[in-house]
Amino acid sequence: xxxxxxxxxxxxxxxxxxxxxxxxxxxxxxxxxxxxxxxxxxxxxxxxxxxxxxxxxxxxxxxxxxxxxxxxxxxxxxxxxxxxxxxxxxxxxxxxxxxxxxxxxxxxxxxxxxxxxxxxxxxxxxxxxxxxxxxxxxxxxxxxxxxxxxxxxxxxxxxxxxxxxxxxxxxxxxxxxxxxxxxxxxxxxxxxxxxxxxxxxxxxxxxxxxxxxxxxxxxxxxxxxxxxxxxxxxxxxxxxxxxxxxxxxxxxxxxxxxxxxxxxxxxxxxxxxxxxxxxxxxxxxxxxxxxxxxxxxxxxxxxxxxxxxxxxxxxxxxxxxxxxxxxxxxxxxxx
Amino acid sequence: xxxxxxxxxxxxxxxxxxxxxxxxxxxxxxxxxxxxxxxxxxxxxxxxxxxxxxxxxxxxxxxxxxxxxxxxxxxxxxxxxxxxxxxxxxxxxxxxxxxxxxxxxxxxxxxxxxxxxxxxxxxxxxxxxxxxxxxxxxxxxxxxxxxxxxxxxxxxxxxxxxxxxxxxxxxxxxxxxxxxxxxxxxxxxxxxxxxxxxxxxxxxxxxxxxxxxxxxxxxxxxxxxxxxxxxxxxxxxxxxxxxxxxxxxxxxxxxxxxxxxxxxxxxxxxxxxxxxxxxxxxxxxxxxxxxxxxxxxxxxxxxxxxxxxxxxxxxxxxxxxxxxxxxxxxxxxxx
Numbered sequence: 152x153x154x155x156x157x158x159x160x161x162x163x164x165x166x167x168x169x170x171x172x173x174x175x176x177x178x179x180x181x182x183x184x185x186x187x188x189x190x191x192x193x194x195x196x197x198x199x200x201x202x203x204x205x206x207x208x209x210x211x212x213x214x215x216x217x218x219x220x221x222x223x224x225x226x227x228x229x230x231x232x233x234x235x236x237x238x239x240x241x242x243x244x245x246x247x248x249x250x251x252x253x254x255x256x257x258x259x260x261x262x263x264x265x266x267x268x269x270x271x272x273x274x275x276x277x278x279x280x281x282x283x284x285x286x287x288x289x290x291x292x293x294x295x296x297x298x299x300x301x302x303x304x305x306x307x308x309x310x311x312x313x314x315x316x317x318x319x320x321x322x323x324x325x326x327x328x329x330x331x332x333x334x335x336x337x338x339x340x341x342x343x344x345x346x347x348x349x350x351x352x353x354x355x356x357x358x359x360x361x362x363x364x365x366x367x368x369x370x371x372x373x374x375x376x377x378x379x380x381x382x383x384x385x386x387x388x389x390x391x392x393x394x395x396x397x398x399x400x401x402x403x404x405x406x407x408x409x410x411x412x413x414x415x416x417x418x419x420x421x422x423x424x425x426x427x428x429x430x431x432x433x434x435x436x437x438x439x440x441x442x443x444x445x446x447x448x449x450x451x452x453x454x455x456x457x458x459x460x461x462x463x464x465x466x467x468x469x470x471x472x473x474x475x476x477x478x479x480x481x482x483x484x485x486x
Numbered sequence: 487x488x489x490x491x492x493x494x495x496x497x498x499x500x501x502x503x504x505x506x507x508x509x510x511x512x513x514x515x516x517x518x519x520x521x522x523x524x525x526x527x528x529x530x531x532x533x534x535x536x537x538x539x540x541x542x543x544x545x546x547x548x549x550x551x552x553x554x555x556x557x558x559x560x561x562x563x564x565x566x567x568x569x570x571x572x573x574x575x576x577x578x579x580x581x582x583x584x585x586x587x588x589x590x591x592x593x594x595x596x597x598x599x600x601x602x603x604x605x606x607x608x609x610x611x612x613x614x615x616x617x618x619x620x621x622x623x624x625x626x627x628x629x630x631x632x633x634x635x636x637x638x639x640x641x642x643x644x645x646x647x648x649x650x651x652x653x654x655x656x657x658x659x660x661x662x663x664x665x666x667x668x669x670x671x672x673x674x675x676x677x678x679x680x681x682x683x684x685x686x687x688x689x690x691x692x693x694x695x696x697x698x699x700x701x702x703x704x705x706x707x708x709x710x711x712x713x714x715x716x717x718x719x720x721x722x723x724x725x726x727x728x729x730x731x732x733x734x735x736x737x738x739x740x741x742x743x744x745x746x747x748x749x750x751x752x753x754x755x756x757x758x759x760x761x762x763x764x765x766x767x768x769x770x771x772x773x774x775x776x777x778x779x780x781x782x783x784x785x786x787x788x789x790x791x792x793x794x795x796x797x798x799x800x801x802x803x804x805x806x807x808x809x810x811x812x813x814x815x816x817x818x819x820x821x
Contacts, residue, residue: 210749210753292757375748375749379748380744384742395748395751395752396752398748398749398752401747401749407719407747407749408747409715409744409745409746409747410744410745410746410747410748411744411745411748412710412736412742412743412744412745413710413714413730413733413745413746413758413760414545414710414733414736414742415760416730416758416760417730417731417732417733417760417761417762418545418760418762419760420760420761420762420765421758421760422627422757422758422759422760423748423751423756423757423758423759423760424757424758425748425750425751425752425753425754425755425756425757425758426752426755427752427753427755430755
């Protein structure tokens with residue numbers, strides 16, 4: 152609790168390319184007290200997500216931060232002082248806390264952590280926004296149907312692993328693409344995908360041709376870049392659906408590179424959806440009902456890459472941006 | 487009638503780049519007689535369409551032609567001898583006749599020319615497959631709504647001009663993009679678009695920013711290439727829809743060039759539809775009912791680029807492939 156200091160991870164300079172640990176610095180301010188209509192929350196587990204890089208480039212609707220600003224970040228937090236009518240001391244919530252020990256909130260964009268029998272940290276991963284992303288996209292626009300083939304990039308991450316696991320629950324084939332043999336092994340063995348390719352060592356075109364000879368009915372893209380180009384130009388099935396959900400490969404680039412040629416989309420009558428999970432809050436209750444039951448039934452596995460201590464956040468974020476994380480990237484801040 | 491010879495435009499060699507007149511040669515065979523269950527039709531007006539180039543590259547489901555084959559082509563034709571139960575001498579039909587004077591058909595992929603008060607040649611243009619393409623895409627997947635802004639490339643063509651005119655009929659703003667001042671003037675003055683830009687002389691980015699400051703709700707792309715890249719990365723509205731209908735810019739290329747970066751599609755929650763009109767036959771009756779009425783009410787204008795004589799087809803096709811046609815490219819073969 153650091154002697155009444157609210158420790159904070161501050162932006163030191165806006166990163167050029169992949170963010171490094173020294174683009175950030177630790178700071179602090181007095182622990183704030185809630186005024187009427189607000190509550191104070193103690194950050195328990197902080198989530199590090201690729202979209203934070205997009206925020207730092209001003210490419211996110213949150214707007215670009217300035218040097219000295221507290222870094223953005225979602226967390227699981229515990230209400231520890233409240234003058235808000237709907238939150239009481241001890242309530243555990245998910246909120247945009249920023250990377251700091253304490254935050255004051257008026258309750259906007261806050262919801263209770265609801266993970267059933269799963270650990271509360273999953274409220275930031277497979278039972279949180281990443282899980283909802285996979286669920287809402289597959290059951291909403293992509294209209295997943297039994298017997299289909301689903302290809303997903305960044306398949307061992309919180310979003311990707313849920314895409315494949317929901318595909319399996321729905322009676323589909325799940326093929327993942329990841330960046331290491333460890334990730335591939337976990338995705339096949341633990342998460343139960345039918346196959347998971349290593350983009351660094353597998354011949355993706357040859358393997359996809361073999362594993363999905365009629366093409367992907369659904370391609371769930373978390374990465375952009377070469378994988379996006381390969382799947383969208385050569386491995387789509389007739390009447391396929393593509394979910395454009397993330398662009399990990401280009402969050403660190405100053406200029407947007409070209410994308411895939413779109414000719415194959417005509418030939419395959421493909422529908423491509425630009426997908427933003429914030430538009431699918433109306434599916435959250437249904438998602439949680441399903442996902443908590445699936446977890447209780449042992450059908451949902453998850454992998455976390457967690458460090459301890461707020462001060463580890465900058466290095467942990469840089470690791471994520473290098474793609475060296477394995478599973479949902481988290482920082483444990485307090486118990 | 488050339489002394490009982492069925493004149494034909496044959497493939498001489500498969501073109502490299504933009505087809506030239508001498509990639510084709512004239513040939514002939516005896517005029518065939520229909521056997522039981524078939525009819526013979528006399529080609530009246532032959533349609534030249536960009537998709538024919540894709541056929542010649544083997545990029546179309548028809549399969550690539552071989553040297554000596556009769557060139558493909560749709561036409562308005564008149565039944566002049568029939569042993570088919572459903573067609574009688576004198577019936578005027580639209581069919582895949584190939585580029586020749588006479589063809590024998592079993593009635594597959596044939597339908598009666600139905601143009602109401604409009605000239606029969608429009609059965610190949612604004613009241614035919616190109617018109618259905620515009621109609622089915624806008625009223626089907628694009629779900630056009632009153633008050634929206636529609637941007638369309640190749641706007642003076644049969645598809646493009648119908649996209650804008652249907653947009654106007656539906657209470658929308660129509661912005662076209664074409665390749666010459668003549669085309670731009672016709673598209674604004676005759677076809678009634680709100681504006682039509684010349685891609686060769688206008689600063690498209692600046693003009694689109696001015697004309698569609700909130701972006702295009704619907705982008706109907708007939709061209710691919712730079713226009714596709716510009717509109718899809720910088721001029722889409724929130725919740726926009728993109729119809730990928732044609733790729734004129736790349737039919738002549740050996741290799742597919744890269745496409746636009748797809749990042750903006752996420753931001754704008756855009757849905758992109760790979761659109762093939764053959765999937766929308768079920769909308770044809772409704773289209774013809776609407777389009778014939780609109781024509782009779784003076785709401786549909788069309789522009790034809792017609793030469794006379796089957797032997798003009800190769801040069802006319804080459805002109806189309808150079809983008810030097812102005813309006814629906816046709817060859818009048820017989821009266």
